Amino acid sequence: MTSNDRPGGRTPRLRGAVAAAMRRSTPPENRALLLLIVLSMCLAVPQWLFPELVPVTALVLPLIIGSLSLGPRQLPWFVVFVLLLVVVSLGRLTESDDVNSRVLGGIVVLFIAGFIILLSSFRRSRLGVAGVRGESMLVDLRDRIQSQGTIPTLPVGYHAEFALSSAGGTPFAGDFVVTAGPPERKRFDVVVVDVSGKGEGAGTRALLLSGAFGGLLNALPPAEFLPAANAYLLRQSWEEGFATAVHLSLDLESGFYELRSAGHPPGAHRIAGSGRWVVRAGDGPALGLLDGVDFPAVRGQLRPGDAIMLYTDGLVETPTKDIGLGIDRMLGQAEQLLRGEYDGGARRLIDALGSRSDDRALVLVARR
Structure with missing residues (x-):
């Protein structure tokens, strides 16, 4: 009896083939998008629960990482997603009366940063290149x-x-x-x-x-x-x-x-x-x-x-x-x-x- 004929003999090979197929079917930009969404939620949820400990400006971190790693198709949708999280944060801060000039200033800066990143995304869509990988290609x-x-x-x-x-x-x-x-x-x-x-x-x-x-x-x-x-x-x-x-x-x-x-x-x-x-x-x-x-x-x-x-x-x-x-x-x-x-x-x-x-x-x- 060969290893392929034994019970479970084909399982490791099948699992490896399935994993490789999944990696091929998921482009690097999509994997990066999923990771950035998870990172954004990990920052947004603590900010909703503990606004005095986690500032809303922490969401600028995934924005910057996304501008460097995402392609021209994924980046606009990710920017919109992060700005929606900012809007939700603003609503929760308004309900709890924790809004002050410093918080509002941080939110304005986030929206300006998102607008600038969107403009750069539209420019990249004309070139057909993505972030750091596009620059390395040039x-x-x-x-x-x-x-x-x-x-x-x-x-x-x-x-x-x-x-x-x-x-x-x-x-x-x-x-x-x-x-x-x-x-x-x-x-x-x-x-x-x-x-x-x-x-x-x-x-x-x-x-x-x-x-x-x-x-x-x-x-x-x-x-x-x-x-x-x-x-x-x-x-x-x-x-x-x-x-x-x-x-x-x-x-x-x-x-x-x-x-x-x-x-x-x-x-x-x-x-x-x-x-x-x-x-x-x-x-x-x-x-x-x-x-x-x-x-x-x-x-x-x-x-x-x-x-x-x-x-x-x-x-x-x-x-x-x-x-x-x-x-x-x-x-x-x-x-x-x-x-x-x-x-x-x-x-x-x-x-x-x-x-x-x-x-x-x-x-x-x-x-x-």
């Missing part, structure tokens, strides 16, 4: 897209790094970097992009563009990337629909490179023989403005000891300083701060240069 999306700017492992003799600093000190910025490189490729491609505008609008457009540009960079030859990116931006029909970009495509065997620019500040090439930085300016319009334009390449070779620097205008341009003077100052700082020691150089330059009210990004590629 953060996860940001991290996944920004991971496309991770510098790949380059062959021995090459070094590359980038640094980014947003205007508000947040991880969301209008500047971003996308890369494509080894182990499958013999070329290293890096693009530095500066999206028009500031604040949340520029940050959300940067998230979308970084995903699209990452796919284009891995799929297209170097000469076709900026035209394809320009066509993509034109199709978006954004009011602030332009961006500047600079694209470096480096042959990792020979060191020859192509540098293309789309309305972006010029790149800079440090020549080891002279120890000086030389500006390498491309000639192309900003992305998203004109259709059918060309982005000619500036060609050169990265020899041992050389370095190339790509950056955004936040490093070299301020409301009171011309961009040409800003580039001269940046190159002077690079001569002082780097001096052939490139490890951590991008962060040192970011910290020393630029406007703190603008996003700043810098990529440094060197051949040892």
Whole structure:
């Protein structure tokens, strides 16, 4: 006789299957709603029985927890439920003549808090996200897209790094970097992009563009990337629909490179023989403005000891300083701060240069 044939042998398995099915049939938001209703009743009933010991404002606790954990469908009904408990509490206090200005003030605060939470719930219903989980989803999306700017492992003799600093000190910025490189490729491609505008609008457009540009960079030859990116931006029909970009495509065997620019500040090439930085300016319009334009390449070779620097205008341009003077100052700082020691150089330059009210990004590629 097997264990399934014995009396009660199937019972543990059946119970486990039923419990699992019940967990699957009850979404996490519904379980949270039930727990919050129980918590609200546990606070409301003692408040009805012992109003001098349990203040009515204690009901703000489940309101706050619900605003963080419930979805846009459950949250409005829960807020209404809690406010009904407040109304019942007010009625019981009125009957017992325990109403004073402090109690009334607490009840008014509860209703204001419920109104604010309802407004946030209606906003979330437009987004289709719920509380902390919705915010974590957006953060996860940001991290996944920004991971496309991770510098790949380059062959021995090459070094590359980038640094980014947003205007508000947040991880969301209008500047971003996308890369494509080894182990499958013999070329290293890096693009530095500066999206028009500031604040949340520029940050959300940067998230979308970084995903699209990452796919284009891995799929297209170097000469076709900026035209394809320009066509993509034109199709978006954004009011602030332009961006500047600079694209470096480096042959990792020979060191020859192509540098293309789309309305972006010029790149800079440090020549080891002279120890000086030389500006390498491309000639192309900003992305998203004109259709059918060309982005000619500036060609050169990265020899041992050389370095190339790509950056955004936040490093070299301020409301009171011309961009040409800003580039001269940046190159002077690079001569002082780097001096052939490139490890951590991008962060040192970011910290020393630029406007703190603008996003700043810098990529440094060197051949040892």
